């Protein structure tokens with residue numbers, strides 16, 4: 001029988017992070033195999049140019065998926081992020097094209113307006129679903145329509161363009177071939193990891209996903225934590241909107257259609273459980289990479305868009321099946 | 333023992349990671365006997381049961397059933413072999429009705445193949461009546477029921493199907509006298525039909541009351557199997573702990589209780605009691621007040637209402653003379669009230685989180701600065717609590733789910749003791765805890781009370797209340813029937829009050 005361990009200096013890592021390392025190792029290996037396959041199948045795959053491409057392509061999905069991770073960890077889901085991104089982009093687009101202001105003021109104003117618009121949508125999602133204990137699936141489905149409608153209304157269904165030069169430049173800036181916007185996304189991953197693993201807030205996000213009642217009876221304001229998770233998701237949708245504008249130099253009310261599905265897919269492929277309480281943002285990073293690499297690689301080896309879509313779908317299903325076994329393994 | 337054994341286990345081993353949960357277990361079941369498994373928390377009883385019922389595979393050893401090798405790969409396989417189990421932790425679907433839960437294994441169908449709801453409800457009604465649970469409506473969702481009701485539903489479900497071996501893992505831990513008696517009658521009945529029963533309990537009086545033989549576990553090994561008539565309770569305890577244990581009776585010290593009122597509950601009405609006499613009482617500083625009563629008497633409801641876990645219909649709670657406005661657990665904790673809940677799985681623990689994270693859950697402020705967790709401090713806190721409560725665990729970073737039932741219960745206690753509230757409400761605080769650890773816990777609680785904490789203890793075990801409490805309040809039908817001072821304690825008087833009005837009125841279950 002095991003001796004009682006009362007030495008306070010057992011290994012630093014919590015088993016949650018050990019397990020997440022093991023889980024992530026599996027996803028990491030899958031990603032490496034994929035990269036290996038594509039680099040053999042196509043000589044262009046590992047070219048500097050293509051790598052820059054991939055990083056650019058996954059940026060927006062990664063940003064959305066980081067926020068989505070918080071929501072899924074508490075056992076919720078946010079279907080509205082694509083629409084909220086468009087809404088935020090339209091708000092920011094209106095702000096950045098205001099007459100009579102300097103470029104710097106316009107950019108600051110636009111960033112603040114876009115991020116705030118996203119966050120407000122997130123707060124609404126959170127307040128309504130948490131206050132009335134309604135399934136976030138339905139509430140955010142409502143928001144999906146509301147935000148899209150608002151985006152179309154505000155913009156008059158018109159694309160907004162002609163942004164300050166500095167803003168457009170930021171969107172295409174590279175550092176050693178790495179898009180700056182990707183670095184922004186990476187920074188968000190790091191911050192999210194820190195918040196989830198090192199703070200009381202993150203601890204309770206996991207706790208709520210696992211056993212909300214226990215967290216409530218321990219005296220924590222579950223309502224506000226839920227609202228916070230949804231606001232973070234709205235916030236990242238706002239940030240994604242800014243990145244989207246900077247990259248494409250336009251702001252369109254029909255941007256981001258279906259983006260929520262890719263973001264959810266990245267989180268799930270990354271091993272975060274849809275029922276909440278289990279997963280990590282590092283997994284989400286890898287999940288976003290898997291989706292991005294797959295999309296890029298399959299095109300490079302000449303498969304049609306349709307086949308690509310089928311394969312991406314397959315990967316999601318496989319990821320969930322693997323997750324099922326992981327849960328079973330960790331339960332026994 | 334002449335007849336060939338029905339089931340025989342020899343040199344069985346099972347480990348989880350580095351933990352040897354079963355480290356050489358051997359025992360035999362005779363047809364038609366009632367066989368007790370006893371041992372300290374974490375000794376391996378539930379693990380053995382999970383192996384026998386196909387939840388876990390074993391690593392080494394042999395099991396034979398009717399002389400043929402037996403290695404169930406799933407709970408379904410075990411059921412087919414005629415082994416039915418009531419596990420220590422419940423496996424009910426909280427959002428389904430009582431009837432649906434009871435019939436889950438074999439839903440009755442109409443000729444068209446549709447669910448025959450009427451038949452399902454009828455069967456469930458019969459199953460509940462058989463175990464004396466006639467006051468529960470079978471269409472109630474399980475979520476609305478208290479823990480003792482859930483336990484009885486689990487038992488009713490297991491009794492539904494014909495089985496050859498019925499295994500009951502601590503079925504009486506939450507039951508009061510009345511239900512326990514009823515359960516024992518049922519056990520006697522099915523034993524007479526030739527069913528073999530395996531019974532786990534930390535209450536030796538129960539073991540000596542209904543069992544034919546007893547097998548003692550210690551640290552994953554079976555120490556001995558004996559006829560119950562050949563041993564005394566003291567012998568059993570000695571083999572359980574490997575030494576003699578002194579009796580943990582009350583020290584006779586209620587000297588701490590002052591006359592100062594710490595908590596005053598006035599005119600409290602819960603949603604379960606919209607019309608009856610409201611509940612009013614005082615808790616003195618440094619006092620342990622017990623609440624006795626049968627299952628469904630309304631004890632848990634009172635604690636939950638004080639703590640703000642459920643909204644109260646009316647009534648006031650005053651702490652040190654000040655009226656409290658409690659709109660939720662958060663307010664209660666801020667005011668200095670703690671609440672050890674009865675259901676560790678649903679309300680107490682975050683099973684998929686480390687032991688250390690669970691023990692700091694209430695007092696995260698003590699292990700963090702400006703919202704940042706200090707893992708070193710958290711481990712220290714958990715290790716201290718673990719040592720104090722004699723927690724048996726592998727690593728503090730192991731999930732709470734990996735602990736044995738009794739040890740999980742200790743973590744729930746640890747979480748609240750860490751916070752040292754002024755008033756501690758305890759609902760079944762030692763559910764599933766072994767005799768030795770119970771004595772430790774009583775000691776800890778008494779020390780806290782001596783330092784000025786006040787407590788209200790709800791327990792289904794009268795001996796626990798009698799040992800621990802300075803006064804015992806008895807409830808029945810959501811109302812207070814009377815309060816006894818220590819000098820007036822006797823099982824008879826308490827039971828008399830507890831049975832008070834329970835038969836007379838229809839009550840909404842917990």
Ligand SMILES: Nc1ncnc2c1ncn2[C@@H]1O[C@H](COP(=O)(O)OP(=O)(O)OP(=O)(O)O)[C@@H](O)[C@H]1O
Nearest residue numbers: 348353373374375376377378379734735736737738
């Ligand atoms: N899934 C698991 N993972 C890791 N360790 C486990 C697991 N299940 C049980 N253990 C360990 O195995 C040992 C035996 O546990 P078991 O649940 O069999 O004890 P028990 O005799 O039933 O105790 P109790 O009286 O508290 O219910 C304990 O040390 C426990 O921590």
Ligand SMILES: [Mg+2]
Nearest residue numbers: 378420736737
């Ligand atoms: Mg057990």
